[in-house]
Amino acid sequence: MNAIELKVYSYNELSQNAKEKAKDNYHDYFCFSDYSGEIIDYWLEKYNVEKYFYYKKAYFSGFWSQGDGAMFEYYNLESDLIKEAINSLDIKKSIKDIMYNTLRITAKSEQSGHYYHQKSVNHNLDIYIETNSDVYANLYSYTALYTDEIKQYIIDKYDNLCSELYTMLENEYEMLTNEESISMFYEDNGTMFFEDGTVYNF
Numbered sequence: 001m002n003a004i005e006l007k008v009y010s011y012n013e014l015s016q017n018a019k020e021k022a023k024d025n026y027h028d029y030f031c032f033s034d035y036s037g038e039i040i041d042y043w044l045e046k047y048n049v050e051k052y053f054y055y056k057k058a059y060f061s062g063f064w065s066q067g068d069g070a071m072f073e074y075y076n077l078e079s080d081l082i083k084e085a086i087n088s089l090d091i092k093k094s095i096k097d098i099m100y101n102t103l104r105i106t107a108k109s110e111q112s113g114h115y116y117h118q119k120s121v122n123h124n125l126d127i128y129i130e131t132n133s134d135v136y137a138n139l140y141s142y143t144a145l146y147t148d149e150i151k152q153y154i155i156d157k158y159d160n161l162c163s164e165l166y167t168m169l170e171n172e173y174e175m176l177t178n179e180e181s182i183s184m185f186y187e188d189n190g191t192m193f194f195e196d197g198t199v200y201n202f
Contacts, residue, residue, distance in 0.1 A: 008200045009193050011186035021197030026182050036060065039172050043165045052081035052157060059116040063170050069117025070166035077107045077154065085153040089146050103143060104130045107154070118162035125151050 011022055040058050049055055053074035060070035086099045106126045113120045127147050129140045175181065185191075192200040 006200070007195065009195065011183055011191065011193065014193055014195075014197055018193065018195060018197035022186070022193055022199070023182055025197075025199055026177070026185065035172060035176060036169060039168050040165070043161075043168055047161055047164055049161055050078070052078050052084075052161075054078065058165065059111055060166060060169055061116045062166070063173055067115040067117060067120075068166075069115065069120075069162065070169060071111060071116055071118050071121050071162050072165070073109050073111060073121070075108045077105055081154060081157060084157075085150045088153050089149060091146070095142070098139065099143065102129050102139060104128055105150075105154075109158070117166075118159045121158075123151075123155055123158070125154060127151070 009018075011019065014022060044050060044055065049072075053072075054076040056073040056075050058070065058072040060068075062068045062070075082103065082105055083100060086096050086103065089096065104127075106128075107124060109121045109123050111120060112122045127143070127150060129143060194200055
């Protein structure tokens, strides 16, 4: 039996060039780890997303390429968002009150295309009046004047939530992949390297 002596190094003992190779290995590992789940959960809670949208699923890609971003799918709207949209209109309060009781919106969104940013989504928004009363016979035509504004309010709300999610995900990624985090990860796991930065698997 022949004994082979190997010289291995901790991450902090590596040269700068070797550290760069070790970082590539860390990023490969990190890309397969699910760091986003807790961030998405926190985003849902912090921004009360489910107060406005019947949330289905979030998607994202990042972080420095064209087309990067975050978006989510929903399968309907909550009444709070509809009320906010109506309240944003520059009309009489009495008309707003009627709209609160009669205006209904069915909505859903689906991811589209090859990207995961806030514009890579189809919003299917259908606005209608739920009443058979003659009192409101002309309400639909009146409401139609504000349909685009209501839809735009909903889309703007969606876009803002997507932007907040992407910012949170990007900040977390940068924190977890900075020099201090990489060094701590390798130290805590007792990872050793060859001189060129290749991981020594013992």
